[in-house]
Amino acid sequence: MFPNGQTISMTSKPSKTVKAKPKRRTNKDVAVEHLTHAQAKAELVRLALEIAVHDRRYYQDDAPSISDAEYDALRRRSDAIEARFPDLLTAQSPSQTVGAQPSGRFAKVRHAAPMLSLGNAFSDEDVADFIERVQRFLKLDEVPVIVAEPKIDGLSLSLRYEQGQLVTAATRGDGFEGEDVTANVRTIAEIPQALKGKTVPAVCEIRGEVYMTTKDFLALNSKQAEIGDTVFANPRNSAAGSLRQKDPSITASRPLKFFAYTWGEISDMPETTQFGMVKWMGKIGFVTNPRTTLCRSIDEALAFYRGIGAVRADLGYDIDGVVYKVDRLDWQQRLGFVSRSPRWAIAHKFAAEQATTELEAIDIQVGRTGALTPVARLKPVTVGGVVVSNATLHNEDYIKGIGNDGEPIRDGVDIRVGDTVVVQRAGDVIPQVVSVVLDKRPDDARPYKFPHTCPVCGSHAVREEDGAVRRCTGVLICPAQAVERLKHFVSRNAFDIEGFGDKQVQEFYADKLVQSAADIFTLEKRDAASKTKLTDREGYGEVSVRNLFNAINERRRVELHRLIFALGIRHVGEGNAKLLARHYGSIDAFRSAMQAAGEGHDSEAYKDLNDIEGVGEVVADAVVEFFAEPRNMAALDDLLDEIEVLPAEQARTDTAVAGKTVVFTGTLTKFTRDEAKASAERLGAKVAGSVSKKTDYVVAGESAGSKLDKARELGVAVLTEDEWLALIETR
Ligand code: IVH
Numbered sequence: 001m002f003p004n005g006q007t008i009s010m011t012s013k014p015s016k017t018v019k020a021k022p023k024r025r026t027n028k029d030v031a032v033e034h035l036t037h038a039q040a041k042a043e044l045v046r047l048a049l050e051i052a053v054h055d056r057r058y059y060q061d062d063a064p065s066i067s068d069a070e071y072d073a074l075r076r077r078s079d080a081i082e083a084r085f086p087d088l089l090t091a092q093s094p095s096q097t098v099g100a101q102p103s104g105r106f107a108k109v110r111h112a113a114p115m116l117s118l119g120n121a122f123s124d125e126d127v128a129d130f131i132e133r134v135q136r137f138l139k140l141d142e143v144p145v146i147v148a149e150p151k152i153d154g155l156s157l158s159l160r161y162e163q164g165q166l167v168t169a170a171t172r173g174d175g176f177e178g179e180d181v182t183a184n185v186r187t188i189a190e191i192p193q194a195l196k197g198k199t200v201p202a203v204c205e206i207r208g209e210v211y212m213t214t215k216d217f218l219a220l221n222s223k224q225a226e227i228g229d230t231v232f233a234n235p236r237n238s239a240a241g242s243l244r245q246k247d248p249s250i251t252a253s254r255p256l257k258f259f260a261y262t263w264g265e266i267s268d269m270p271e272t273t274q275f276g277m278v279k280w281m282g283k284i285g286f287v288t289n290p291r292t293t294l295c296r297s298i299d300e301a302l303a304f305y306r307g308i309g310a311v312r313a314d315l316g317y318d319i320d321g322v323v324y325k326v327d328r329l330d331w332q333q334r335l336g337f338v339s340r341s342p343r344w345a346i347a348h349k350f351a352a353e354q355a356t357t358e359l360e361a362i363d364i365q366v367g368r369t370g371a372l373t374p375v376a377r378l379k380p381v382t383v384g385g386v387v388v389s390n391a392t393l394h395n396e397d398y399i400k401g402i403g404n405d406g407e408p409i410r411d412g413v414d415i416r417v418g419d420t421v422v423v424q425r426a427g428d429v430i431p432q433v434v435s436v437v438l439d440k441r442p443d444d445a446r447p448y449k450f451p452h453t454c455p456v457c458g459s460h461a462v463r464e465e466d467g468a469v470r471r472c473t474g475v476l477i478c479p480a481q482a483v484e485r486l487k488h489f490v491s492r493n494a495f496d497i498e499g500f501g502d503k504q505v506q507e508f509y510a511d512k513l514v515q516s517a518a519d520i521f522t523l524e525k526r527d528a529a530s531k532t533k534l535t536d537r538e539g540y541g542e543v544s545v546r547n548l549f550n551a552i553n554e555r556r557r558v559e560l561h562r563l564i565f566a567l568g569i570r571h572v573g574e575g576n577a578k579l580l581a582r583h584y585g586s587i588d589a590f591r592s593a594m595q596a597a598g599e600g601h602d603s604e605a606y607k608d609l610n611d612i613e614g615v616g617e618v619v620a621d622a623v624v625e626f627f628a629e630p631r632n633m634a635a636l637d638d639l640l641d642e643i644e645v646l647p648a649e650q651a652r653t654d655t656a657v658a659g660k661t662v663v664f665t666g667t668l669t670k671f672t673r674d675e676a677k678a679s680a681e682r683l684g685a686k687v688a689g690s691v692s693k694k695t696d697y698v699v700a701g702e703s704a705g706s707k708l709d710k711a712r713e714l715g716v717a718v719l720t721e722d723e724w725l726a727l728i729e730t731r
Contacts, residue, residue: 032080040085044093047078051094067424067434069352072120096339106179106244107672109170112205112265115158116175118323119341121348124302127324130346131298134326137335137343145327146295147274148304151347152259153318154211155240157185160264161204164195171244175340183675184243187252192285200284205264208286212239213317216255226488227565227573228369233430235318247614248678250575257317260286273327294327305348312350321349354424355388356437357381359417362393362448364455368484369570370471372451372461374399376421376433383425391423391431395468396450404468410435416445456480476631483509485568489517493574494566495558498551499544507537516635517566521556521642524549560587560648567636570622579614580623581648587640594627611688613677656727658684660696663711666704670721683728691716699724 035043051074054066075094082089089095121127131143138144158178160168169185170178185191188210195204212220217235220242224231232238242254260281271277275294282288291308295301305322312319326332326344335343361377374393381388393399393415403409413436415421420440421433450470454461459474472478486505490497500520508514513534514523527534527545534545558566565577572580584590596605597620610620626632652658662685664676671679676699677687691698691710698711698718711718719727 032077032084035081035084037085037088040081041088044078044081044088047074047081048092048094050074051078067352069349072122072349076120076122106181107668108173108177109168109180110177111158111170111175112160112203114175115156115172115178115207115264116337116342117340118345118347120321121346122351127301127305127346127348128298130324131301134331134335134344138331143297144331146301147278147292147325147327148295148301149261149278149292149323149325150289150308150315150319151321151323151349152209152211152261152289153234153236153320154209154259155236155243156207157181157210157243157258158264159185159191159206161195161200161206163202164200164204166191166193179244180672181243183248183672183678184245184251187248188256188258190256190258190287194285196285197283201266201268201270203265203267204284205266206260206281206286207262207264208258208260210239210243210256210258211235211317212242212254212256215316220254223493224573226368226491227568228367228371228570229573247575247579248675249578250614253575258287259289261288261292261323269329272329274325274329274332275327277329295324309350319350321347323347352424353383354422354434355381355383356420356422357388359415359419359421359433362399362417364451366454366456366472366478366480366484368481368488368568370454370461370473370475370478370481372396372454372470372472374450376415376423378421378423381423383423383431388423388425388431391433393433396463396470397468399448399450402468413438414447416441416448418442418445454478454480479509482515486514486517486520488568489566490520494562495520495555496562497555499548500551504548516638518635518638518642520552521639523552556642557644557646559646560585560590563587563643563645564590567626567632569626571619572623576615576619579612583612584648586647587645591627591633591636594624597624598628611686613681613687652682652684655683655685657697659686661686661688661694662697662699662724663688663691663695663707664699664701665691665707666701668699668701668721670725676724679728697724697727 032040051071054071054074058071078094082093082095119130121130131146134140134144135142156172158168158170158172159166160170166182166186168180169182169191170180172178186193212235214235217232217238220238221231230241232241238254239256242251242256245251245254261278263277263281271280275292278288278292293304295304301322301324308315308319308322324346326335332342332344337343358379359376360379363375363377365373365375367373374395376391376393378389378391397403398409399415401408401410401412401414415433415436418441420437422435422437423431424434425431452461452470453459454472454474457472457474457478457480459472459478461470461472463470472481475481483505486509487502489495490500490505497520505514508523513526514520523534527549534540534548535542559581561574561578561581564572564580565574580590584593593605593609597603597609600606601610606620606624609615609623610617657680662680664673664687668676680687688695691707691714693714695711695714695716698707698716699721700708700711700718701721708718710716
């Protein structure tokens, strides 16, 4: 089943027909010979712009809109044109830049040693050329010893340790300046806060890849889909989105992992080979990839590539190729870098996994939040070792050939039932239909008419103003939405009722035994009073029915955050539910505050809600809207008659700042704003965005402006960063 509200889009190559397995191209055979100087100049400008757009989507928005293979093809073409017309090379050329500028959400960190990228090889011949180049450069007769490692498809991270302690964690950014994600990284269990061992270099930067396993990614996505929150296109985006959270507690709830494979500044090099360094990083507390292998010939390196390609689907995490590195560090030193990549390493990329098959039907799934998601039913086909019979079509625009930005995709070619289509497993997980083989379109194939009514309840399905998602408007009458809401209600992170899964929800709903959440808790009483018993149903014996009732009864006492999450309010995931529970403490306080917040954005209650760190306007509005609907309140009352809600874990009261309201302003240099907020809240303080009479402290960093003036005007205590640190360290 595909999550609702998903908005991943894929563009295709400009050709109208896409073959099942595109011919592998090497760096050499990108046809540029026919180009005139003027044509080359114009095309380079166009390619640079296109690459910049995709860099931004990939690095800053965590939302790529083309596959890696397509992106590589763009860069390859740009490189080939530059190679033919070297005078056209400029400092702005894609070959001279890495990634994208930091996004501006986090403080910036200048890398002590730049974080560069890798050149790519797409064929055995490209790999042989790489080795030959190394030999020529170093004047070697023998093939140098090479370290081969899986190329992890995550995002690179630089960790700086001083005197063995983690001091900064930064993303790659543009290679020179990245984003400060220290507070978030401190929540990743696989990243040590302190290095192991008695004698570690005084300064030690370890670099590697943050990633998410396929299993964790799927679990996270289904959780996200349940709550109508962002669904990630692949584990890489999921890892990037999780790492770059404003609220470190959200990162903490995401299962991020880390493989160390290289380093930046190190004050005292402990080893002389790449392989030795990998072993050493293992000793000082990092996880390194166990498949890292020494290769003594090109054949051994290629055998590694083929071997890992064959088990790729079973690794449990995504890789997009293999990285070969010269083992001797003194040779690495001599080889150095050329523009954005080292001469001593290369990435041997896998071809995108694609296959062609027939689109037999398009089904519409209705999610819990009413989103209508089109799903392609395909004639089963093997894509990279996995049989695929369903693929996502994202939304109605995608079927029509229109991208998220309103621009044509696939040259504006639409997708029709009966078409032969190219299916791709992006990030090896969610198969998608990427293009159409127009030559094979049957004469009778007709454009697909996306339904304007819900296929389940017949209500109008309308498009949101700013999105491509069409939603069923029958929120409270649509059986599909009701069933999905109930599935969510009993799910693991909500009420977690054992033995009450999707199957029971569907059956009990269809037989009108359970129509609402409260019905779950009155099921036993009604069963006792009814002539037809649950035990009369097929597959329900005395024991299983007893167990089911016991499991339901066990959940009559529930923690507040589970209840809030279970309500299925749009955009309220587990993390937000916890924030709300902690902030309001009880269901009564929460409900009355939400009703007061319904008075408008100017109300104190709304401002208070919006000020909770991690709760933005979108979430706040969704919560307020939920509580403003009388039918939701009636359903909640019915439920509360049946259950007892445990008060939320109270904020700390035993610290110097407990119960105080603090505002951070100006440029903070001792900690990031996120870090400051997270630690203040952990200690029981409330962090507000604006200064008022209720503010207890204003912590002013460099060049603080109007908030500092306001604090002085109101006589609010103003602290420097150091004074704040001293205060939170006191008891
Ligand atoms: S070495 C100087 N080793 O691939 C370059 N990179 O396409 C040092 N990557 O930015 C990078 N697995 O994010 C290296 N085993 C590995 C890798 C790896 C994944 C990523 C890394 C890098 C990108 C380049």
